Amino acid sequence: MMGLRYVYAVCRPFKAPLQAQLRGVAGDPPRLLVHHGLVAVVSHVPERDFAEGPLHAHIADQDWLGETTRAHQGVIDALTVVTTPLPLRLATVFRDDSGVRTMLEARDADFRRTLDRLEGRVEWGVKVYAEAGPPDGDAPAQTAASRLHGTLSAYAEESRLHAPQNAALSGAAGRNVLNAAYLVPRTDSEEFVELVDRTKHESPGTRVELTGPWAAYSFAGDKP
Secondary structure, X not given: OOOEEXXXXXXXXOOOOOOOOOOOHHHOOOEEEEEOOEEEEEEEEOHHHHOHHHHHHHHOOHHHHHHHHHHHHHHXXXXXXXXXXXXXXXXXXXXXXXXXXXXXXXXXXXXXXXXXXXXXXXXXXXXXXXXXXXXXXXXHHHHHHHHHHHHHHHHOOEEEEOOOOOHHHHOOOOEEEEEEEEEEEHHHHHHHHHXXXXXXXXXXXXXXXXXXXXXXXXXXXXXX
């Protein structure tokens, strides 16, 4: 099949099969490209949509972007069930398999170091929203959110603070006062979820939202 190579993630070789019905971006099933002990998870995408010019135009199309993002995330989610993937940016595309192999060789040391750090670990996301009210009334909520972040950070191996989400874009009720990610061993995930559930009740006037487990997007780079 002709087309460009879309790369979802890099990981170590693994034995468990991916879902037989799994389809990636543009409907093509993902496959494994093995190179010197690393695996790039790739699929074919049409050049008419993913060459530099058309891709730049498509990124501005919210419907197209949403569909592509969902397909990309579907492959990452499937990988997270069977291995520890290192996700690459949305729409990472190469001309052919040779281009993918060249990328793997150029970033070999970084990939191996990061995969070693993330092995057996997943990302959990926690957002705290202050109940609707004037901004000046958010100080107690911010204090509660900071306290929760401190508790969760002490439990997690690593944590990252992201910029608060814009309510107009996210559609979530309330003001986002904490948007954080936590790197947790997969085997400790149940305890982490229980910790969030216990401590969220100590933050009156706020709503705590837990998501995951995800591939470790927020921790894919080196430590800050």
